[in-house]
Amino acid sequence: MSNPKTIQIGANTANPYTLNRLGYGTMRLTGEGFYGEPKNRDEALRVLKRAIDAGINYIDTADFYGPGVTNRLIAEALHPYKNDLVIGTKVGAIRGSDKSWNPYSKPDELRKSIDNNLKELKQDQITLVHYRFMPAHEAHFDESVGAMFDMQKEGKIIHVGLSNVSRTQLEKGMGMGNIASVQNLYGYHQRTTLAGHMGGAGGEEILDILEQNGIPLIPYFSLHTSLNKGEDKIEEMAKKYNVSPAQMNIAWLLHKSPVMLPIPGTTSVAHLEENIKAADIEISDEDMAYLG
Numbered sequence: 001m002s003n004p005k006t007i008q009i010g011a012n013t014a015n016p017y018t019l020n021r022l023g024y025g026t027m028r029l030t031g032e033g034f035y036g037e038p039k040n041r042d043e044a045l046r047v048l049k050r051a052i053d054a055g056i057n058y059i060d061t062a063d064f065y066g067p068g069v070t071n072r073l074i075a076e077a078l079h080p081y082k083n084d085l086v087i088g089t090k091v092g093a094i095r096g097s098d099k100s101w102n103p104y105s106k107p108d109e110l111r112k113s114i115d116n117n118l119k120e121l122k123q124d125q126i127t128l129v130h131y132r133f134m135p136a137h138e139a140h141f142d143e144s145v146g147a148m149f150d151m152q153k154e155g156k157i158i159h160v161g162l163s164n165v166s167r168t169q170l171e172k173g174m175g176m177g178n179i180a181s182v183q184n185l186y187g188y189h190q191r192t193t194l195a196g197h198m199g200g201a202g203g204e205e206i207l208d209i210l211e212q213n214g215i216p217l218i219p220y221f222s223l224h225t226s227l228n229k230g231e232d233k234i235e236e237m238a239k240k241y242n243v244s245p246a247q248m249n250i251a252w253l254l255h256k257s258p259v260m261l262p263i264p265g266t267t268s269v270a271h272l273e274e275n276i277k278a279a280d281i282e283i284s285d286e287d288m289a290y291l292g
C-alpha cells in the first residue's frame, strides 16, 4: 500500500509547497465551545512548538476559532515562522458573542476576514485559505469563490482551498481556478455524508476526484468520529499492532490515500507525541483490506 511521507499543495502551480503528510489542527486550543482562551494556555503553546519541532509543517487554523485565539497563539508560539511552515486558515464564518457560528461569506466579508487573519498571524500573505461552505452560502457560492480567486490575483492569498463542499461545488470551484486542497469531514467511521449537506455519496466520492487531480484531502473530525465506538476493527487492529486506537485511526487515513493530509487536533503534548508516532506505523495490505 502506497504511504508516502509527503504531499504537495499547488503541485502544478508556480508555488508548490511540500508538506509532511501529518499536520496539526488547532481548533481545540480554545475555550469551551471553541470560544475564548484555552484552559491551559501554556500547554497550548507547548503543543504548537512541539508540533513544529517534530517536523509538522502544516498547521490548520481559522480566525473564527476563539475568535482570534488560535491565530494569536500560533503567532505567539511560532513567529517568526520557519520557511517551510504552511499555516492554512479558513474564511466563511463569524462567531456571535453567544458562541454561535454565523455565515460570513459575502465578498466584502471574506476580505475583512482575510485581513483579520493576516493581522493576527502577522503575515503579509496567506499561503493557504479554505473557503468554508455553510448552507446559508448556497445563493452566492460562485460570487464568494470568485472573491477568493480575486484576492489570490491581488497577492493576499497564495493558494485557495475549499471546505465542506459537495461534488458539484468542488467541480464548480475547480472550473473557476486552481483548488489547492479540500478540507471535509472524513474518518474511518465517517465517509458517506458531508457536513452541511444532506447525505449523498459524500467523502469517498470527493476523495476519488481529489486523487484523480492530485489535490490533498485534509480530513477533519477523523478522531472525533472514530474514537470510543466500542469494539470495532480499528480497536482490533490497534491491539494487533500494539498501538492506540487514535494511532490506528491516523495510520489508516495515511494508508487510505496518498492525497490524505490528516490534521488530528489535541490539547496535550502527550497525545501529540502519540499522534506523530502514528505516521510511522506500516499497516499491511491484508490488514488494510480487512479494515475496508
Ligand SMILES: NC(=O)c1ccc[n+]([C@@H]2O[C@H](COP(=O)([O-])OP(=O)(O)OC[C@H]3O[C@@H](n4cnc5c(N)ncnc54)[C@H](OP(=O)(O)O)[C@@H]3O)[C@@H](O)[C@H]2O)c1
Binding pocket: 024, 025, 026, 027, 028, 060, 061, 090, 132, 163, 164, 183, 184, 219, 220, 221, 222, 223, 224, 225, 227, 244, 246, 247, 263, 264, 265, 266, 267, 268, 271, 272, 274, 275
Ligand atoms: N473545516 C471545518 O469545518 C472544520 C471543522 C472542524 C474541525 N476542523 C479542523 O480540523 C481539526 C481536527 O478536528 P478536531 O480537533 O475537532 O477533531 P479530531 O482531530 O477528530 O479529534 C480531536 C479529539 O481527539 C482527541 N485526541 C487527539 N489525539 C488523541 C490521542 N492520541 N488519544 C486519544 N484522544 C486523542 C482530542 O482530545 P485531547 O485534546 O485530550 O487530545 C480531541 O478531543 C481542527 O483542529 C480544525 O483545525 C475543520
